[in-house]
Amino acid sequence: MIRSSSKSGSAGPVTLAVTLGDPRGIGPEITGRALGIFLEEYPEASVLLLGDDRHLAEVTQSLPGSRVRTEATGTPGLSSSDLDAGRVSVEAIRRGVAHCLEGRATALVTGPVHKPSLRAAGVDTPGQTEYLQALTEAPSVGMLMATETSRVEVPLRILLATTHLPLRDVAEALTAERLSEQVQLLADGLRRGWGIAEPRIALCALNPHASDGGLFGDEEARILTPVVEALRASGLRLQGPVPADTVFQKLLDRDVDGVVVPYHDVGMAVFKTLAFGQGVNVTLGLPFLRTSPDHGTAFDIAGTGTARATSTLEALRLAARLGPGLNRVHEGITAGNI
Structure with a gap:
């Protein structure tokens, strides 16, 4: 069980914890494109990026290093199974939640995941929303x-x-x-x-x-x-x-x-x-704001360069705008199972 130890959501630069989502889907590529625009629009914002090491290296090549920190959550193969991809995705979510609860991030932005992969990795909730509720022990979401x-x-x-x-x-x-x-x-x-x-x-x-x-x-x-x-x-x-x-x-x-x-x-x-x-x-x-794009993993177009990053960009913008007002970590809300 983790108890928040510092205040978050106060005035000052905003830090977003951002997960790449399923490494086989469009999450990594659209996150990279969206972050390039977002960081120009929000010069005081910084990002803590979580995902598999291969995509982290690709995504951060064109991003300002001083404002983007990375944290690898696994090394799935190029033809990952649901289990391998699920483990990487789940670990990214868990660490993103922990960063928010410990005050290192103001809000969480999650990339699209494959629900069967979450299930293969041991998550028995229908999706990310319910999993986040379980991790934070929020009474209702x-x-x-x-x-x-x-x-x-x-x-x-x-x-x-x-x-x-x-x-x-x-x-x-x-x-x-x-x-x-x-x-x-x-x-x-x-x-x-x-x-x-x-x-x-x-x-x-x-x-x-x-x-x-x-x-x-x-x-x-x-x-x-x-x-x-x-x-x-x-x-x-x-x-x-x-x-x-x-x-x-x-x-x-x-x-x-x-x-x-x-x-x-x-x-x-x-x-x-x-x-x-x-x-x-x-x-x-939740004790903090979580946003996500309004679509799924789109495995069929991953890597083709045709996926649109607009929804992910809007998720980043909304997290930066609303995150401080919707962050209640400083109230000492207890989280569990992380």
Whole structure:
């Protein structure tokens, strides 16, 4: 168990812990290109880069050495197995978390990983978000998809109340406690990260037409509406439950600052349609901010030079901007299992 020993997120230069992701994917190449731009834009920022030694050497060739430190987490072969690649990826994540918790980094930016590789390396969580929660022993986390530069020129902030679940399990997972927790995570993130004093949030319904008075399910009346009423009574500016076919128009019209959706694909379909390649996966609820690009490893185009680095660049920018405000390591939050 590791306890944070120094303050982070205070005024001054920002240091980002950055993992390269799966060494067989596009993570290393897009991270290198994105860092070249990011370090020019943020002259006071520095980076602690974590990944396999071969790609670290390639990525850092054109980067300013005085502002980039590297830490090798393994030496996988050119034709690595899921196990070998997974071990390198997992060790990079673990060390990145440790650096953030010890105050050596303000925020964590993770490259794309292959979920079967994580599983092969012994990680029994569905993905990085859940693994980070386990490593830090955070009581709750939220997966927020965010962009300030969508194709419709409107900021998008969509939090997924449930993440990697089969659709048949979603209704059972949508408890009042979970929904209340997720809405409050988003509200807290918007306040401390984005500086929105009184966030306006919409809660997306689960059933078609918000169940139309019980014709298509009862979750809205039984679970969602009581949550909205309770959080409104506590002072939160919350709308809903709003049907899925209209709730995102509220974002586009700037009537709300963020939307909480009940399950993965209802939010991701909209988000990636409007912001693919520009979006950022933000983990709320950790002792520090974690961001990641909005795409996967793209093994099929790795090494071809065709992968776009825009989402990784946005993840770096967002981490530098929001990291200090969302860093709570100085509060003495305890981490474990690292």
